[in-house]
Amino acid sequence: MNHPTDFAVARLPNQTDALVSHLNGNYAGLIPSSTNKTLPEKYFFWYFPAPKKLNSSKLVVWLNGGPGCSSMEGLWTENGPFAFNDNGTMISNPNSWHLQANLLFVEQPVGTGFSMDESSSEFDLLALAQSFYTFLDTFVQVFKDTKNMDLYITGESYAGTYIPYISNRLLNAVVWSDGTPIQLKGIAMGNPQMDKSIQSDPAAAVSDFDFFNDAGFFKGANSSDIKKQAAALAEECRNLTMEQALQQPHNCYLAALLGPWYTATHTELGVGSTCFDPYHIDFQYPCGNVFNDHGYVKEGYMSDYLNTLEVQRAIHAIPQTSDEKIEWSECNNVQLNANANAPSATLLDRIISTQVNVLIYVGDRDSVCNYVGVERVLGNMTWGGAKGFNPTIASQPWILNASSAGMMRRERGLTYVRLFGSGHMVPADSPVAASALLAMLLSGSSNGGDSIQMPSGSKGGRRSLAECAAFLMVFIILVFS
Template sequence: MLGRISLMLLALLALEPLSSAARLMTKQQLRERQHEAAKRLDIKPRAGSSSGSGVKNITFTNPRASEFYVDGTSIPLVDFDVGPSWSGLLPISSAPNETRKLFFWFFPPGPQGSLDDLIFWTNGGPGCSSLEGLLQENGPISWSLGQAKATVNQWSWTNISSILYVEQPVGTGFSQGVPNITNEDELAEQLIGFFQQFLEVFSELKGKNFYLTGESYAGTYVPYIASHIFANKSALDLKLKGFWVSDPSLSFDVVQEEIPAVGFVNKYEHVFSFNQSFMEFLNNRSAECGYANYFAEHVSYPPKGLFPLPGKSIEADPGCDLWDTIFDAALLVNPAFNIYRIFDTWPILWDVLGFPGSFPQTQVSPLYFNREDVKKAIHAPLDVDWTECSNINVFVRNDESLPPAFTVLPSVIEQSERAVIVHGLADFILIAEGTRIVIQNMTWNGLQGFQTPIANDSFIVEGMGALGNMHEERGLMYVEVDLSGHMVPQFSPKAAFQIAQWLLGFRDSPSD
């Protein structure tokens, strides 16, 4: 993929019981602070008016657009007006016999958003639905883990721009057809074909500033898609300005999972709660596998040269798959252990999309996007059994492309006006220290890696203070977000929103 109470407040509550009036005042003050912070960021909820007046006026002259119109007052189980949107299936080419189609859902901007920009969002997997991003991350509707009902997403990216969610590649979500791609270049070609069909129906979006965004395995998708667009500028009537990838898959698993895994456990030892003998085993095996001192020996600012892989191949050597060893042990200690956000414990929160933690789990049936009334409302095929992540391989023989850090990512950074890599520090499935290794081993704009340390710059979130680290050099912005898991817009929406504002040029810095 794949409200919070501060520890300080909990400590105060433990020290001295509060009266009912004091508790009410505390909640009221909290609401007022949130309201004031929203005003300072110039954010207004996109939805909530029966007329849809919370959305900027946008019309499409092609009669076909009406086939995809979604009435924002009639989305099942959503008791507020989302405003107009458009969704449905479009083919990946103009061939008359084309049967492969991708499902999309397009939202215009809210009153504070820009009509000059278009954000594309894709989830990863490969084969995981971008409707998860829409409903639980950065869309105008928020129905995240544990929420009893859908609510307005105050930090929706539609407060910045219009946004297009696409379930891709073929074989993902509601999308139609038999997967036939074997690599990222073919994926990009099919998606560009879809974009061409989309712009023919919604032609008023032609010429917009375009931003490619996504998370997880989209860290592989997005650089290849961007590279294809930059190499074929006449193929798409959009101005590609930049990209965002969060908790991204950029290199081999041995780099982003195995090397940093034991160090991650030591950093969060009180979360994992392993016994001393097991910790000794992990630390000894990490040293034997060449992981323990890897960061100290190779990761410097500036780098001293290209980094070697720790083993004999791009895979973990026998006995050195420590990530899986840690995961299995973590589940014994905490059966609710969540690789996407390590702080989760019992009870496992219910999820309207059926994927609340490390594993799929259907706690309510049908899942939201399998309800017939939902499918009808968004023009989705009624005969598809929707799952958040596909049960089939969306690449015929797995993805044969090399990770983008070794191929297209450096040139895509160089050609972008703004390039962003974001990482949640509580993510175990892809670990931030591994992403640091990737960056420091990559050469772009004439130099290898960052020349000065990342930790020198704090990432400040409006009204919250320091919430991680950030660093920019030679066109690449890197941001680490404390407390956030794998899905940064879900687990730290305010932080993600600030970074997205910077991506589109609405802030001088992602940091406050």
């Protein structure tokens, strides 16, 4: 069994004294996610204990989605202690979640980031959940002070598929391998993919049209025709199978229909060069030039940094004596086959029934996992003995720093928050609000955001470089695989 000192990150390249003082130490490396000694699989993690003065007894796990997208994206561009400024200098993040709890980033499933896949064997969501339990069980045996901590599993996007399966596995296990009770207290999922049949199958075109229409995307003198086309395509796709959708324009993917129209009617970044960002429909990027877009340059800094030999040695992604670095990518193809598994939304009733707090939050400018689709998943979901939210109970304003930052529903152990003005990656777009959401989860209170001192004047980030560059590819993986 390893010791925490085996994973200690002494100093990162280009890390200043100020950045070091921002931390209560940090630990990174590879821990087994399977018991197969012939083909051992390992997950890469990066762990940031909370400040000593906080004396935190809570462990928050963060997962990015994909499937196959690295949680290093979350660490470096969303809610971790580190970030890059516009010129590539490493800086601290004043809204880092480690300032509220012990924070653990995990690259999973196997084949993601530094979590190398030795077997290349296909696996489903049940196997994924088992691998995560194996990893986390080993982690708490190494970092023994985390073993009795209250546990919270958080993440965004396709992590909305991972997290309920992982949580269900932890609840089934009841205890860690040494008999210590597992203290799963809450889960949080941002802009989550929870039911493919509603959110990404051909019928999702209906929700997507309703989202674009409700969000005010169709505006201007030249919008009436494209709106009619979009409505017609959505209706045509309503009852189609996957195979039939392949014969439809844009495979029933509404954003692909809208993209050319948007570019033809917008010139802010040049004639024929202005594309809208599906992860935040109010943002634009240069068409066909996303890798050079200044809005995504920070993801480029992250990728360059994590692909240096010195950094990979420092974080124990490779042996200290190795002269060969790993080719790290923000998103990879993984061997996950989720088609045989039930939608993750079907597991939430059981999770809620065990008194685990469930928080679902959605940035209302995201078209990928948009609020219309998420709310329809919730409307079709049964938990606590009833289906959906009670229609006779109105939504309440979600207040942050004395202003309405969104709308909230809380019923029968489930809390839902729709955030105004945020996109797919809420901690990047709305870091103060994201910190308040974490405080709400940890406190179990609807006004958790008002119970901590929130920084003012923080600015959000932009979409993920890898996710935007591979947007259509990811859609095809989710829908047609």
